[in-house]
Amino acid sequence: MFSLQKITGIKMTQTQKVAVLLLEDGHVFYGKAFGAVGTTAGEICFNTGMTGYQEVFTDPSYSGQVLIMNNVHTGNYGVNIKDVESDSVKIRGLIGRNLEERYSRYQATDSLDAYLKKNNIVAIEDVDTRALVAHIRTKGAMNCIISSEVTEVEKLKALLAETPDMDGLELASEVSTKEEYELGDVNSPLKVAVLDFGVKRHILQCLVDRGAHVRVHPAKTPVSRLKEFNPNGYFISNGPGDPAAMPYAVETVKAILAEEKPLFGICLGHQLLALANGIPTFKMHHGHRGLNHPVKNLVTGKSEITTQNHGFGVDPEAVRKHPGVEVTHVNLNDESIEGIRVKGKPAFSVQYHPESTPGPFDSRYLFDDFVAMMK
Numbered sequence: 001m002f003s004l005q006k007i008t009g010i011k012m013t014q015t016q017k018v019a020v021l022l023l024e025d026g027h028v029f030y031g032k033a034f035g036a037v038g039t040t041a042g043e044i045c046f047n048t049g050m051t052g053y054q055e056v057f058t059d060p061s062y063s064g065q066v067l068i069m070n071n072v073h074t075g076n077y078g079v080n081i082k083d084v085e086s087d088s089v090k091i092r093g094l095i096g097r098n099l100e101e102r103y104s105r106y107q108a109t110d111s112l113d114a115y116l117k118k119n120n121i122v123a124i125e126d127v128d129t130r131a132l133v134a135h136i137r138t139k140g141a142m143n144c145i146i147s148s149e150v151t152e153v154e155k156l157k158a159l160l161a162e163t164p165d166m167d168g169l170e171l172a173s174e175v176s177t178k179e180e181y182e183l184g185d186v187n188s189p190l191k192v193a194v195l196d197f198g199v200k201r202h203i204l205q206c207l208v209d210r211g212a213h214v215r216v217h218p219a220k221t222p223v224s225r226l227k228e229f230n231p232n233g234y235f236i237s238n239g240p241g242d243p244a245a246m247p248y249a250v251e252t253v254k255a256i257l258a259e260e261k262p263l264f265g266i267c268l269g270h271q272l273l274a275l276a277n278g279i280p281t282f283k284m285h286h287g288h289r290g291l292n293h294p295v296k297n298l299v300t301g302k303s304e305i306t307t308q309n310h311g312f313g314v315d316p317e318a319v320r321k322h323p324g325v326e327v328t329h330v331n332l333n334d335e336s337i338e339g340i341r342v343k344g345k346p347a348f349s350v351q352y353h354p355e356s357t358p359g360p361f362d363s364r365y366l367f368d369d370f371v372a373m374m375k
């Protein structure tokens, strides 16, 4: 019989199940099963934030990704119905050091384990996440598979080989709303048309809180339909997958730019604004995911601590050479491009997440800037 204790020294109780994590480069990690029993595969990535796991797990930009939480304890304040960024858990799978069943928080309504089971998310705990993250940081992004039903590595290898590569993958239209919907005061003179590629709930909240009447549109909505709303400005949302695999969205952003109305893009929306200006995007080595990434605003000279979640970036050389686009924000850790604006047009975007949730509110001024531009 397969004995985890013999292989790894991890102690199991009678009711615990073994889970296996296999990386694309052949590395195997054993641990305990958590959440739903099953098998799941996707791109492995890590988030360095110490809190806000429920907001992270429900962020649609994580679709197709198996997430490692760097923090040693995840789950200890449970889950509730409020701390969500969309209607369901969007990560493909979860890896942790200690995924806690016991929780303590007066607003909590359930445990992380029950929540993952309800959302059919397979997880593995008791993994040496420090070693695993150090490995990903060195080797770069790759696919992985977790299973609590198949323990034979050869079988898992065959299943993993069928998992598509994130590079070139279009995922935004899968998580986008299928139907248009409206939020905020319908009589407000401030109207924002949102192009939804997997928008986080708190981005829409930040617009509504500033008095906007928002109409959210499916990813492939033609620009003619967006214009029918007669908005004061356009918002291009965050979302999962490779921006370069979204020519339909690049065309929409180009058409919006031609209209010369205010445009604000976040994360995937930022990458699409770059692509619409002929600036390429690229797959990063292992991306940025966390809530303490320092960014410098080159216009004001001030720095801000930002929330991030991206695996693609805007080509720094191409953007700096571009005569019509200005770099407004840079990452102070690796000097990657964090913000741009189009010269002579009211169009700007950031690679990070100014709505935060979870994270500090340093960057929420960008929503005020957008509203001021529209007024």
Ligand SMILES: NC(=O)CC[C@H](N)C(=O)O
Pocket: 061, 237, 238, 239, 240, 241, 242, 243, 266, 267, 268, 269, 309, 310, 311, 312, 313
């Ligand atoms: N949060 C996002 O919008 C992510 C954008 C894109 N999918 C990336 O990984 O870079």
